[in-house]
Amino acid sequence: MAKFIARRALIAIPTLLAISAVLFTILALAPGDPFGQLAQNPDVPPEVRANLRRQLGIDQPVYVQYVKWLAASVQGNWGYSFVSHVDVKVLIQQRLPTSLLIVGSAYLVALAIAVPVGILSAVRQYSLLDNVATTFAFLGYSLPTFFTGLLFILVFSIYLRWLPFIYTADIQASGLTYVWELLRHAIMPVMVLALFQAAHLTRYVRAAMLDVIHMDYINTARAKGLSAVQVTLGHAFRNALIPVVTIIALDVPAIFTGAIITEQIFRVPGIGSLLINSIQSKDTPVVMFIVFTYAILVVAFTLVADVLYGVLDPRIRYA
């Protein structure tokens, strides 16, 4: 097992290097620089912009910039933002808790909806419940978050005036009031993301359960006289978990990188909104950190999913 993990980790290194090179090149080739706004200010002559570019080292050829970036980041120095002059790691530290809170709890809510609904849909296939669940799953899956987000704002903030649509991470309260205010601020972005996630997770859980419940050992379990709950949860669901766990493991990296669109709509100060702003202002160190961390997480969690397979399914053994 340890050997398997070590081998996979080694294979990941060239993959990650290639990813970083491609990302860096694309960013460098995109037009514009962090000083785009200055170009329209007649009081800032072009020499000033040239000096600023020199200070940041972005006047050098792309491969020189890349090698410098790579050498520094291998040593754990991810640089500082071109725009705010803040250390990239500090920027991330400021944003990560919010992203984890919003996107993470959205994922938990999504699981809490998807697992029971998916199981019931499979057990009672083609029942009224299954049809309703399927309809809602397709609806939720085909409505993009920018649509449901705006819809929620229109209904709950503009017409009903129940909820604020501008998220504030800094709530001036303590105790129960704090929890209540946090809930009011977080519920719309969380639900927008959760409904979208729940829709596709439900389909996976249902499909995985359907594969399992027609197996012989389920009939055996039933024949033994086990209760329906015991059969469904203990025998069917545990086996159905295997593909579901893969999906969940592959979704985890996305929790760390936030939700670009939803964060933008509700002004949630998470990693996603940081990423989009950094792309717009050509803030290469920040973009590289976020996107590259995402790549690392994807590689890592693919490995985690493979390892979990072995834990969940005794038939699979790695050598």
Add this chain to the structure above:
Amino acid sequence: MSEWTVAKLAEQYRSGRLTRRRLIARMVSAGLGAPVIAGVLAACSAGSTNKGSGAAQAGTGSDASSGANDTFQPAKRGGGGTLKLLWWQGPSILNAHLSTGTKDSDGSRLFTEPLAAWDPDGNPFPILAAEIPSIEKGTLDKEGKSVTWKLKKAVQWHDGQPFTADDVIFTWQYTTDPATGSTRIANYSNVAAIDKIDDSTVKISFKDPTPYWQIAFFAGEGHVLPKHVLEPFKGKEARNAPFNLKPVGTGPYKIVDFRSGDLIIAEINQNYHVPNRPFFDRVELKGGGDATSAARAVLQTGDYDYAWNTLVADDLLLSMEKGGAGKTIIVPAASCETIHLQMADSTTEADGERATVKSKHPFFSDIKVRQAFAVAINRKLIAEAVFGRQGTAATYVVVNPKRFAPDGTFEYNLQKAAQMLDDAGWKKGPDGIRGKDGKRMKVLFQTSVNDIRQNAQAIIKKDLESLGIQVELKSVNDTVFFGGDPNNPDNINHFFADMQMYASTYSPDPQTYMRTWVSSLEGSGTDNIAQKSNGWSTPNYSRYQNPEYDKLWRQARAEMDPVKRADLLKQMQKLLVSDAVIIPLVNRTPAEAAKNNLQGMDLGPFESRLWKIAYWHRT
């Protein structure tokens, strides 16, 4: 090719010859967007009462300077509670000298201050200065070689240290160190030395006579920095200064917390140097999101007190205002949407360069043709239908301050334009396109990708086509269009087209802006014209060459008499317009959103929206 113009259609619609449905169908087929069509319809119904070219547009927004005649005189500091501001681009750094955009200057304005600011009329307003230097007081040199600033006494930094002349001198040293990477370094290029006379007096000496001395330590670009805090962080260390995120200033608010791009929390400075100010105890500035929802949060739900730069279609703003929580404030801007004509030939290559200064444009080299184009553009319709309250039809580029704005009216007359083109020898050919000596009248008209600009382009194209001019429209992504990359031919610098449209902003003194049409700063060369040898970095993109204009510009550069100088700057603009190298289109008057009870903002064209934050209050 259809022989109609938006104006003709509007005329037919007004006189009842065209149904509303037909009108809309024709405009849709011309590629006009929904807001424009709505605007044309509105302009038609209003047109009967508001004819006459160049008439000022009747804006329904509130008076921008809702502070000029403000009589609020508080008897004590504070007591106003929390002020909630919404900037859809969040400030990313709070050191104004390292900022790359207005959002950062805005954010730092809560904490640090310049010696003086520009009031909405373009007059200096002392902040950290005890008075504005003047020749009468003997603090401004007659020859423009020096200026002496008397500083306000007993001003304290947020940490209790006194503010002195040393801080002013340090700010100059900090900013002009190239390693600091300040974006304001050019503001001091003409400064030879800054000397300390005493603790509260500094004397700035200039290399050349400088009539426009109000650039150093002025307004959003001139914030004074604390020497005792930033001295170790001058030069290469600038980016590591904690000050950049936790500024120590003299301003009305002290920093509590700042998260780059997201949120500024500030609390009242109990030692602020203006008595009984500010009014609000706490300021929260939230960043991010989009302009539309920002406007909604102020105008419709009233969750926030003020939203910056609500770049939203005017009809949408009007419908939000029905929510009743807030109002739109229309603020004049120092920015004119202008069409520039190319004087060189960009279609052929000579000496390995397109549009070289030696080449002549096939038809814009004839002043008659340029003037015909100027008459063929319906600025009034564009202003009303495309910009709504957020723009007024322009005759000249500079409208603020008033002392630099020439008087005059423009003309829109398609028959006259056709006649002028006929007279110039450009007759319509069998295919309906004008030509002369085997050359066809075909223009490439470029601008940046932007709904407003594309709608204006479509209206202009229709009018020009009705005159027998073939028009090709081009729109370029704005980071490319304004990026100035010497290797990219699609930017305004290269101007490889016949017409281009954009807006540039100008300072309270338009001297630098007027440099745009100078061919040579000294002598008689073409050094100020964008070309291959200078990487297209100099501002004369139109390749305009007029010795008379150069003479006026150089005169204005050294003229110390403000009245004579204003006259020169006006003459230059008149020359540009009569020579038709530019066609000013619309003077921008952007919208801001504020709660109904918010007062004292005193917004103007040359200052950050927060320049007078210490005077904001609620009624």
